[in-house]
Amino acid sequence: MPLHVPPAPAPALRTVLTALGSPTAVREARTPSLRTAEGPVTAELPLPVHVLDRVTAPGESTTRLAGWRFLIHSAGRAVAAADTMLTADGWAFSRFFEGPYVAATERALRQAESLPGAYQPRLLSVPSLYMLTLWLHGDRGADAAAGHPAATDLLVPLAPAPPGIAAHRPHRVAELLPVLTHRATRIPLLGSPA
Known part of the structure; x- marks a missing residue:
């Protein structure tokens, strides 16, 4: 079923288009593929990026909107x-950036389009695990800048995923969130690397 990609705030899109039109911004970006792209480049598939700050109780989490991410397409x-x-x-x-999460996001979006059900795609970052997931929110009409993962929403870990978590495998939030919480709150045996 097609995904309902939420519209990004117009000022956010304008800032990206302005940066894409700036030879200085593109030339100074550490993205060789963007600097060498042939033909026009477009900003597509805007996704709100939410950060998982903490889990407050079983099945409940605190998230916040950190920004919007646009995939830059060429050819x-x-x-x-x-x-x-x-x-x-x-x-x-x-x-601007490139790397494995760009291709992994595109792959996960294609994969999500073939899933049964209707979803609003978002990105959910789990900084404590250096992890990024495609968050498939079940309420397609929800405000993309707000909300928390519902137990029935899906999370698709993007590659590279932390050890022991399969990338590109959809998980219900109720199944994956407890695993992420346990991993994020474990006390390291050897202490902190600070």
Whole structure:
């Protein structure tokens, strides 16, 4: 079933388009594939990026909107991504980047389109595990900037995923969130690497 990709805030999209149109911003980006892209580049598939701050109780979590991510396409494929962030003055361009999460996001979105049910795609970052997931929210009409993962929502870990968690395998939030919580709160045997 097709995904309902939420519209990004217009100012966030404008900042990305302005950066894409700036030779200086593109030239100074650490994204060789963006600098060498032939033909036009477009900002597509805006996804709100939420950060999992903590789990407050079984099945409940605290998340916050950190920004919007756009996949940058050239010649029919994603070559980079652009992040925006909310500042006191409104939406601002943050950075261009490339790497495994760009291709993994595109792959997970294609995979999600073949799943039964209707979803609103989002990204959920789990900083304590250096993990990023495609969050398939069951309420397609929800405000993309708000909300928390529902027990029946799906999380698709993007590659590279932490050891022991299969990338690109959809998991119900009720199944995966306790595993992530346990891993994030474990006390390291050898102490902190600080």
